Amino acid sequence: MTTTDDTERSGETRAAVPGGGRERLADWLDRHAQHIFIWPAVTMILIFSIFPLVASFIMALSRIRLRGGSYRVRFVWFQNFEKQLFGSEQFHFLGTFGGMSILGWVVALLVTGGIVWWVLRYLMSGPTVVGLVGRLFTWGLVLGVGWLLAATFFSGHPFGTLGTTLFYVIFGCGVQFVIGVGLAFLCSLPIKGRSFFRVVFFVPLMITPIGVGYAFRMMADTTKGPFSPAWQWLGLGDFAWAADPWAARFFIMIGDSWQWIPFIFVVMLAALESVPRDYVEAAQVDGASSWEIFKDITWPQVVPVAATVLLIRVIEAFKIVDLPNIMTAGGPGIATESMTLHALFAWRSLDLGQSAAVAYLLLFVTVVTCVSFFNLVVLRRIRA
Amino acid sequence: MSRTLMQRLFEPTSIRDMAIGTKVIVYSILLFWTAFVLFPIYWVLITSFKTAVDVNSGPVFLPFIDFQPSLHAWKELFVFDYEDTLKAYVNSLIIALSSTAASVLIGSMAAYALARFEYRPKFGVVLTFVLVMIAAFYAVGAYGVDWRLASASGIAVFVFLAIALGRYFKARLSNGDILFWMISQRILAPIVVVVPIYMMFQQVRLLDTHIAIILTYTVINLPIVIWLMYDFFRSIPIDLEESAQLDGATRIGVFWDIVLPLSRTGLAATTLLVMILSWNEYLLALFLSTSRAQTMPILVAAMNAGERGILWWSMSVVIIVMIIPVIVLAIILQRYISKGLLLGAVKG
Numbered sequence: 001m002t003t004t005d006d007t008e009r010s011g012e013t014r015a016a017v018p019g020g021g022r023e024r025l026a027d028w029l030d031r032h033a034q035h036i037f038i039w040p041a042v043t044m045i046l047i048f049s050i051f052p053l054v055a056s057f058i059m060a061l062s063r064i065r066l067r068g069g070s071y072r073v074r075f076v077w078f079q080n081f082e083k084q085l086f087g088s089e090q091f092h093f094l095g096t097f098g099g100m101s102i103l104g105w106v107v108a109l110l111v112t113g114g115i116v117w118w119v120l121r122y123l124m125s126g127p128t129v130v131g132l133v134g135r136l137f138t139w140g141l142v143l144g145v146g147w148l149l150a151a152t153f154f155s156g157h158p159f160g161t162l163g164t165t166l167f168y169v170i171f172g173c174g175v176q177f178v179i180g181v182g183l184a185f186l187c188s189l190p191i192k193g194r195s196f197f198r199v200v201f202f203v204p205l206m207i208t209p210i211g212v213g214y215a216f217r218m219m220a221d222t223t224k225g226p227f228s229p230a231w232q233w234l235g236l237g238d239f240a241w242a243a244d245p246w247a248a249r250f251f252i253m254i255g256d257s258w259q260w261i262p263f264i265f266v267v268m269l270a271a272l273e274s275v276p277r278d279y280v281e282a283a284q285v286d287g288a289s290s291w292e293i294f295k296d297i298t299w300p301q302v303v304p305v306a307a308t309v310l311l312i313r314v315i316e317a318f319k320i321v322d323l324p325n326i327m328t329a330g331g332p333g334i335a336t337e338s339m340t341l342h343a344l345f346a347w348r349s350l351d352l353g354q355s356a357a358v359a360y361l362l363l364f365v366t367v368v369t370c371v372s373f374f375n376l377v378v379l380r381r382i383r384a
Numbered sequence: 385m386s387r388t389l390m391q392r393l394f395e396p397t398s399i400r401d402m403a404i405g406t407k408v409i410v411y412s413i414l415l416f417w418t419a420f421v422l423f424p425i426y427w428v429l430i431t432s433f434k435t436a437v438d439v440n441s442g443p444v445f446l447p448f449i450d451f452q453p454s455l456h457a458w459k460e461l462f463v464f465d466y467e468d469t470l471k472a473y474v475n476s477l478i479i480a481l482s483s484t485a486a487s488v489l490i491g492s493m494a495a496y497a498l499a500r501f502e503y504r505p506k507f508g509v510v511l512t513f514v515l516v517m518i519a520a521f522y523a524v525g526a527y528g529v530d531w532r533l534a535s536a537s538g539i540a541v542f543v544f545l546a547i548a549l550g551r552y553f554k555a556r557l558s559n560g561d562i563l564f565w566m567i568s569q570r571i572l573a574p575i576v577v578v579v580p581i582y583m584m585f586q587q588v589r590l591l592d593t594h595i596a597i598i599l600t601y602t603v604i605n606l607p608i609v610i611w612l613m614y615d616f617f618r619s620i621p622i623d624l625e626e627s628a629q630l631d632g633a634t635r636i637g638v639f640w641d642i643v644l645p646l647s648r649t650g651l652a653a654t655t656l657l658v659m660i661l662s663w664n665e666y667l668l669a670l671f672l673s674t675s676r677a678q679t680m681p682i683l684v685a686a687m688n689a690g691e692r693g694i695l696w697w698s699m700s701v702v703i704i705v706m707i708i709p710v711i712v713l714a715i716i717l718q719r720y721i722s723k724g725l726l727l728g729a730v731k732g
Contacts, residue, residue, distance in 0.1 A: 026634060033635035034501045041494035041566065041606055048603035049569045050514075052580035054521050059579065183417060186410050200418050203425065206710040208664040210684045211703035215424040218431065218696065226427055226443045258424070290406070319573045322666045326685065340575045340667070352579060359576040370571050 060356035080357035092334055092342065093358065095152035095159035104155035111146030115139050138372040141365065161334060161342040161358075162365070164249065168338060169317045169369075172253045177310050179257070180264025185294060187265075188272040198269065205262040213326030216255035220327075242328050245335035252323050252336055260316075264309055271305040272298060307378040314373060318366040339365075432457055432700035439696050457697035469683070469702070475673075476680040477709065478594055480663040483601035488655050490602065491609025492617075492647075494566065496639055498559050498610070499617040500625075505562075508553025509546050516542045531587055563614060570607035578671045585672065592674045600672060601662040608661070609654055616650035617643065652717040659713055663706075680706050 029036060060081070063074045084093040100108070122135060145166065152159040187197050204212070220241050222231040231239065241247040275298050283293045321340040324330055330337035330345065337345070339362040346355035431439065433453035444450035461469045497503075520538035523529040581600060582591070590596040624646075625638050633641070644651065666681040673679060680702065687699035 029636060030634040034497065034503075036636070037493045037497035037501070037639075038503070038562075040490045041610070044490065044599070044603045045566060045569055045606060048581060048600060049572060049577060051517065051521070052577035052584070053572070054514075054518050055580035055583070056576050058518075058521055183414075186414055189410060191407075191410060191414070197414055197418065200421055202714075204421055206660060206707055206714065207425070207703065208666075208681050208684060208706050210664075210666055210681045211428070211699075211706065212424075214684070214687075214694070214696075214699055214703070215428050217694075218427060219424055224440060224442055226423070226445065228443055258421070315571055319575075319667075321575070322681075340573055343575045344667070347579060356576075356579065359573065362573050363571075363576050366571055366573060367568075 056356050056359065059352055060360045062353050064352040066350055066352075076353070080353045081361070083354065084357055084361065089354065091158075091160060093160045093162055093361070094148060095163055096157045097151055098157055099155065100151055101155040104150040107154045108147050108150035111143060111150065115143050115146075134371070134375065137368045138376070141368045141372075158245070158333075158335070161337045161339045162361070164335070164337060165318065165320070165339045165362070165365075167249060168253060168256065168320050169314060172256050173310065173313050173317050175253070176257045176261050176264055176313065177306075180261045181268050181306065183261070183265050184268035184272055185298075187269050188298075189290070198266075201265050202262050204259050205266075207259065209259060209322035210326055212255050212259045213323045216251060216258070216323075217327050220251050243332050245332060248328050248332060248336045252327055255323050255327065256317075256320065260313060264313060267305060267309045268302065271302040275301045304378075311370065311373055311378050315366070315370055318362065318369070428700045428703050431696055432704055434697055436697070457695075457701045461698055461701050472678050472680050472683040473705070475594065475677055476663060476706075479597050479601065479677075479679060480659055480709075482594075483598045483605065483662050484655060484659045486598065487602040487605040487609050487658055488651065491606045491654075492613045492644070492651070493639070494606070495610045495613035496617050496643060498563050499614055500622070501559075503559055503562055504556040506550065506553040507555040507557055509550060510557065512545050512549065513542055516545070563610070567607050567611045570604075570611070574604060574667050578668055581668075582671050591672065592677050594677050597669060597672050597677055597679070600668050601665060604665075604668070605658045605661060608658060612654045612657075613647070613650055616647045620646050656713055656717050660710055663710060 059073075061075060061077055063076050063079070065072045065074075083089045090097075119135075119139060122132075127135075145162075149159065149163060151157070152163060183201060187194055187201075191197075207215075218225050219227065222228055222239050222241065239247075241251055279297050279301075280293055283297055288296070319340055320338045321344065324336045324338050324341050325344070328336045330341050334342075339358060343355045343358040343362065346352075346358060430445070430447055430453075433447060433455070434444070434451060435454050435456060438444055438451045447453040516538050520534040524531050524534045585591045585596045620643065624642055628638050628642055629635075664681060665679075666685065669679045669682050670685075673682065684699055684702045684706070687695045687702065
């Protein structure tokens with residue numbers, strides 16, 4: 001195995017195919033197989049992920065004006081971020097502040113106490129430099145989000161797109177995970193028609209998210225939708241769910257869950273079915289109940305898969321945009337607007353700098369959350 | 385032996401079977417979920433046969449009993465407006481199939497390379513590359529330097545620096561770092577990169593073409609393919625490949641003739657997942673296509689036609705016809721799915 005450094009890389013392009021003939025070409029290809037296999041992927045990721053990432057960062061630090069076909073860029077350092085975090089867009093991104101309630105203080109102190117306890121416990125257990133730096137990001141994010149929610153949600157003020165996105169991610173993924181694992185467990189029991197349930201439960205994943213959005217808009221219609229007789233009967237015929245922030249958020253979360261529970265279900269069912277049968281049967285002979293078997297035997301075996309599938313789901317959940325866009329267009333007000341939608345709206349109003357800044361804030365939150373989750377939960381579960 | 389009612393209901397009578405009470409609960413939960421899953425689909429299906437009056441006059445549930453099904457929405461889309469519908473459908477098919485094929489091929493190649501070869505790029509060289517790139521972008525963005533000039537001189541500067549400084553760099557990255565770098569691209573929300581990608585395609589005049597969307601979808605799905613296939617390739621015993629190489633097979637021959645057929649299961653599951661993701665993708669298509677390369681999700685979203693309100697019936701038709709290719713593919717690949725997904729996830 002040779003090493004890859006740039007002299008060889010450029011050598012690879014320089015070396016023309018000597019002479020002609022298929023054999024020589026095949027020989028040349030074989031000698032350079034190591035590079036041929038990996039370079040298409042590396043080049044494409046560089047061009048379509050890394051270049052844009054850098055360009056987007058520069059955009060986030062600039063004020064961009066479109067004029068005709070061209071654009072003018074002025075470098076403004078962190079003004080865009082400042083505007084989102086402390087300036088005129090604060091209400092939109094973080095939320096509205098206005099005095100903490102007692103509950104807000106309690107939550108804030110609890111979060112702070114939890115973080116302090118976590119920090120102390122980690123410092124006692126022999127920290128490493130990398131581990132400490134990584135955890136500093138995690139602690140900072142948890143502390144920041146904790147105080148943010150304490151000052152907005154728990155003090156009775158509306159929160160912004162950051163809080164909404166975290167609601168979809170944390171609450172939505174939690175619900176999806178519990179239901180998905182539960183259904184997978186039920187389907188792994190000795191029941192009839194298992195393949196029928198397996199196919200049916202998989203179907204929502206195949207439907208386009210836009211379609212799911214429209215379908216759930218019809219479901220939720222209290223005047224013409226299929227459940228409108230029930231709503232009328234309950235005396236809620238005039239209730240416009242799209243006008244109530246929490247009702248709207250929950251409807252979007254239900255639509256999202258409908259679509260994504262199948263994903264967790266399919267993977268978890270496969271994991272549950274791969275648990276060796278003899279363990280389970282031995283426990284059954286010993287008289288353990290189904291629940292005990294699940295808790296003590298099956299679950300520990302599937303925890304690594306569960307952690308991974310939850311991570312994949314969380315990564316995708318941060319990108320949520322289709323459902324809020326279709327079902328409520330972010331409304332009422334900004335109540336259901338996710339961060340991607342926030343950036344999309346900023347782009348529509350041709351404010352490219354703000355759009356890139358919001359996108360970067362989303363990237364920061366996503367990366368810190370997912371990397372923390374991966375290192376603190378997934379790796380530990382896989383190693384255990 | 386006096387068993388209480390609760391015991392009789394909830395304790396299994398034999399190992400293989402469940403008690404009657406447990407059975408009732410399990411089946412009712414499963415049937416409830418079946419209804420929850422199927423009802424929205426049923427509603428979309430019957431809505432596609434409703435007229436505007438049926439939709440707007442309150443809910444009607446049963447075709448032929450509650451309302452007279454009509455084919456007007458289907459006719460409108462496939463007879464009168466068939467050009468637009470068909471164009472978007474064909475666009476979507478071309479884009480989803482080509483990008484799926486490309487990302488599965490390129491991603492498997494990279495995953496195989498990372499599972500079988502050893503790469504040790506120098507950290508300093510990579511860092512130099514990133515810094516040169518930032519400088520080139522800044523030059524294009526802030527000073528309006530032509531992008532061709534900037535990229536050419538950027539590459540020249542990088543090659544020069546790398547050759548000049550190469551031997552001073554000692555720290556090296558490993559396969560694990562490359563793998564993590566590639567997989568972590570999935571964390572990247574599309575909204576972060578979509579505007580630069582838009583500008584890039586604008587510069588090379590490829591906006592609103594198939595090739596632009598295919599390339600973009602290929603890249604956003606690469607991390608998933610690499611993630612799932614890497615674990616798959618690692619689980620294949622290496623002996624077979626080694627003996628084939630001793631017999632004179634080339635690396636590429638080994639990959640194509642031995643490794644790929646052995647990993648059919650993983651390939652099938654990965655293909656289906658990637659196909660679903662690119663078939664349904666919305667945000668990137670919204671930016672990169674305006675009319676010629678418009679895909680189906682955009683067509684569905686466009687059913688919200690301004691002053692006429694949402695055309696529920698037409699939209700339902702489009703949703704229904706959009707499921708068909710995915711179901712066809714799922715049936716073809718069905719027996720591999722759960723197994724393949726699992727293997728990737730277990731070791732992920």
